[in-house]
Amino acid sequence: MSTVTQAAPGDFWEVEPHHHHEGASTSIGFWVYLMSDCLMFAVLFAVFGVLGGSYAAGPGPKDLFDLELVALNTAFLLLSSITYGFAMLAMVRENTRGTLMWLGITLVFGLLFLAVEIYEFQHLIHLGAGPQRSAFLSAFFALVGTHGLHVAFGCLWLVTLMIQVRQRGLNPANRRRLACLSMFWHFLDVIWIGVFTFVYLLGMI
């Protein structure tokens, strides 16, 4: 009857699943996430661009901003970017202690950035220039606050990874995670360039 030869499983489908390198597509996936985050910031920048001149007879940028504080914050973020870079280089050299040390320094700069930003926000609110004062200030707090929240989550992520590297060492999973956080951290620095240029510097001209 059934003299028809049975098809071997391998004829029509693959018996063995593909062995993708673990994490091979992580970087592109994470990059796409960062690009979507970038679009969210673009919308917040657009909101600030549209509402940034609506002071509602309240204080404007020249009454509120302290450029020296912003320069200090920019320096913290830039330094944290390069120390994260050194952490990645230490990771490539399989130097666990060095990686942890540079990550720790990065964390310190990240926290300093947050401390200055929180000081600035509470100073503004103390002056009566809180987010509810004018459309300009709503847009300002939304944009700068969102960036600050990103930095805060980055710091949390950094602490988590430091604990994981300390416990498990620089295994492939941790290296992948560190590479993702690296992209995230440098990306936040890129967004900050937009913030200090369009919000602070152009506001003070």
Add this chain to the structure above:
Amino acid sequence: MTSIEAQGDKHRTERHAEAHGDHHDDGHDHGSVRSYLTGFILSVILTAIPFAIVMAGGFESRFLTAAVVVGMAIVQILVHMVYFLHMNTRSDEGWTMMALIFTVVILVIVLAGSLWVMFNMNTNMMPQMIHEALGLGS
């Protein structure tokens, strides 16, 4: 350490230090001390100049000041992309670059479109104009 081992080690460090592409276990370009320092120094310069200009009160023309400040920001973003985020056309077979270009296109549409539309709304639809249109103006 034998000289061959030493050479191998040197070679390995060099490869790690140069880190361009194809032999990485995780497919990333992690840069080198030199590329990070180059990016950092360029960023410091590109940050210090606009801050100095604005803190000193800017140029005579506000437009020129704004143009210089924005120009520096654009260059610095490119510096960050190349030296810190290691963007190039090769990483992930060009897909990261495609995603970036797509994002930039959407970003320009969102920003330019919002500013344009809202600027026109503000100039053309102020309350007194409605009054004028209705013949209620003084």
